[in-house]
Amino acid sequence: xxxxxxxxxxxxxxxxxxxxxxxxxxxxxxxxxxxxxxxxxxxxxxxxxxxxxxxxxxxxxxxxxxxxxxxxxxxxxxxxxxxxxxxxxxxxxxxxxxxxxxxxxxxxxxxxxxxxxxxxxxxxxxxxxxxxxxxxxxxxxxxxxxxxxxxxxxxxxxxxxxxxxxxxxxxxxxxxxxxxxxxxxxxxxxxxxxxxxxxxxxxxxxxxxxxxxxxxxxxxxxxxxxxxxxxxxxxxxxxxxxxxxxxxxxxxxxxxxxxxxxxxxxxxxxxxxxxxxxxxxxxxxxxxxxxxxxxxxxxxxxxxxxxxxxxxxxxxxxxxxxxxxxxxxxxxxxxxxxxxxxxxxxxxxxxxxxxxxxxxxxxxxxxxxxxxxxxxxxxxxxxxxxxxxxxxxxxxxxxxxxxxxxxxxxxxxxxxxxxxxxxxxxxxxxxxxxxxxxxxxxxxxxxx
Numbered sequence: 001x002x003x004x005x006x007x008x009x010x011x012x013x014x015x016x017x018x019x020x021x022x023x024x025x026x027x028x029x030x031x032x033x034x035x036x037x038x039x040x041x042x043x044x045x046x047x048x049x050x051x052x053x054x055x056x057x058x059x060x061x062x063x064x065x066x067x068x069x070x071x072x073x074x075x076x077x078x079x080x081x082x083x084x085x086x087x088x089x090x091x092x093x094x095x096x097x098x099x100x101x102x103x104x105x106x107x108x109x110x111x112x113x114x115x116x117x118x119x120x121x122x123x124x125x126x127x128x129x130x131x132x133x134x135x136x137x138x139x140x141x142x143x144x145x146x147x148x149x150x151x152x153x154x155x156x157x158x159x160x161x162x163x164x165x166x167x168x169x170x171x172x173x174x175x176x177x178x179x180x181x182x183x184x185x186x187x188x189x190x191x192x193x194x195x196x197x198x199x200x201x202x203x204x205x206x207x208x209x210x211x212x213x214x215x216x217x218x219x220x221x222x223x224x225x226x227x228x229x230x231x232x233x234x235x236x237x238x239x240x241x242x243x244x245x246x247x248x249x250x251x252x253x254x255x256x257x258x259x260x261x262x263x264x265x266x267x268x269x270x271x272x273x274x275x276x277x278x279x280x281x282x283x284x285x286x287x288x289x290x291x292x293x294x295x296x297x298x299x300x301x302x303x304x305x306x307x308x309x310x311x312x313x314x315x316x317x318x319x320x321x322x323x324x325x326x327x328x329x330x331x332x333x334x335x336x337x338x339x340x341x342x343x344x345x346x347x348x349x350x351x352x353x354x355x356x357x358x359x360x361x362x363x364x365x366x367x368x369x370x371x372x373x374x375x376x377x378x379x380x381x382x383x384x385x386x387x388x389x390x391x392x393x394x395x396x397x398x399x400x401x402x403x404x405x406x407x408x409x410x411x412x413x414x415x416x417x418x419x420x421x422x423x424x425x426x427x428x429x430x431x432x433x434x435x436x437x438x439x440x441x442x443x444x445x446x447x448x
Contacts, residue, residue, distance in 0.1 A: 046215070067116030198281050362378070
């Protein structure tokens, strides 16, 4: 890592995680040790004046996590370069969201992307379409650190001569705090008079800059806050906040940190009402103090992620990628809190199912860059054998589907839509086994 130019602070963080990995740490959080999250503020109850919102926006920065390649969708570049609406990509819509708030509040509101070594070049090239997006002398991005992939059998760095770049990986979005400091961006933001940061994934267009929330966080006095949504039966997987009994601190419990015998409790939406959206807020000054107190090692729990060294080759050697979740930092800060947000702030695109829905007429894209649903979003389930890879999806769904009157769409088998089609009610489109089926443009598909 040193030879590759990785900063010493990032090496120290990796060393701390490696020691946890060697000791067999699982990071499990037992149900008997925690209480459910209760009694938190809600965005629906906020009512700050324009002056309060403007004052908070003046000292807030926006950070978007942009290190993912979308490999689960067969991509080899930043997922944020995907087209979402007409010719607008995730990056274009994020730029519109930030520009709108700047113009309407007269706020500085810098936007920075945390890129990985695999996404940086494509991202910066795409952002040239928005020459006025950078603020002052702040960079448009800062680089996530990198670390070696480790062989599962020996925990030694993997050797892969076919493509040496695949010997490295980003260390998960928990690297945010280290990368902010090692890049110098943390000090530059504070030196520029910025106090707060709103962070979210670049593939979650629901997390638009919200001046009301900026005012709430500024006036809360909290060093850190997490956005949570009320769970439905469809949200039983994924991270959720709990309260640790021994010290009353908020703690993020990921699926991988849940013991098998506790799964029935962790997945119960009546017991644990909220899920973690991975949208968060923190105080820049307090973050710097914590990093300095801990000598740069913030001390997040380890996440052991097993993959193959070449994600496209299941026969390549199995490796461990040491990762951490940025949301786990909630337990590091005294006085950390949470706020309940509407479902509209959680619109991630993890699969082509999500992309089909976001491109459909269920959502309208406003002048402010916000996507608003005109009806309840239907469930979309496209056959994984034929629609998982983005290239296959684009070929099979060349035009957005009309789903505004749909309650559910299931596509099973080798199905292709030749153009725009309309779905009404609960519809299943099936191709006979061993055969293909084409749905003509203009087709109306009805339940039953």
